[in-house]
Amino acid sequence: MKNNQEQIRQSFSKLLTQREVERRTVVFPFDTVASAFEFQEGQLFCIDAMDSLGKVWSFIGMFHNNEEFNNCVSICLHQFPVEKELKANDKITFTKRPLQKNARICKRFKVEIKRKIRLFGQDIWGELTV
Template sequence: MTLFSKPLTKSDVEKSLLIPTHSFNTLPLEEGQFFNMNVVDSAGNAWTFPCFIQQNNDEIKGPSVISVGWLKFLHNKDVRVGDTVFLYQISLDDNCTGTQFRIEVKRKIRLLGQDIWAAVDQ
C-alpha cells in the first residue's frame, strides 16, 4: 500500500523530507515526538531514518509534518531534485514495536521520445 509519494524539492534533498502526518493515519503521532522509521530500499538494504513531528511552517497554518532525516540515504543513492519518492507500508508486527516501510525513488528519463520512470539505485 502506497502511503506517500512526492516529487522532491531542493529542501527535501538539502535538509529533510517533509511528509504530512495524515499520510500515517494508522500510527499514533503527536507533535514534538521523535521516532525512528525503519525502511528497506528496492535493493533490499535496511535503513533507519530519524524522524520528528513538527508543525508545518507554511504561511497558512497547515497540518503537522514528519521531518525525516534521510541525507545519508540520499547521498548513497544519488537522489536529486525532481526525482519522486514513494513510501509503502509493508508490515506491522504483532508486538507493535515498529512498522516496516519500503522506500523507492524514481527518476524520469526521456528515451526515444518517451518519458519512462527508472528506479534510482546503486
C-alpha cells in the same frame, strides 16, 4: 484473522525538492501520511525502510503542528540521499510493510526512488537501484 484496515496497503510519495536533497530531510503534508502513523506533536518516531537492494535504513521523523510548518511530517534521511545520489525531482515512495512478531517499535516500510528520464520523446519513470 487481520481486520480490513491492517490489510490495506498504505503508501505515500512526493517529488523531492533541491532543498530537501541538500538538507537530507523530506517533508510530507500531514494529510498524506496521517493514515500510516500515530502522531504526537513534537515526538520523534522511527522508520525502518528497506530499499530495492534489500538494505534496511533507519530514519527519524517528527510531526510538526505550527504555522511555520503547516501541519506536516519531516523525515530525516541521514546518508540515504548521498548514497543513492538523489536529485531534485526524484520521486520517493514509502510503502508500509506489516510488522513481524517480536519486531521493534519502529514502523516498517519499503522505500523506492524513481527518476524520470526522457526516451524517444516519452517521459519514463525508472527505479534507482544504486
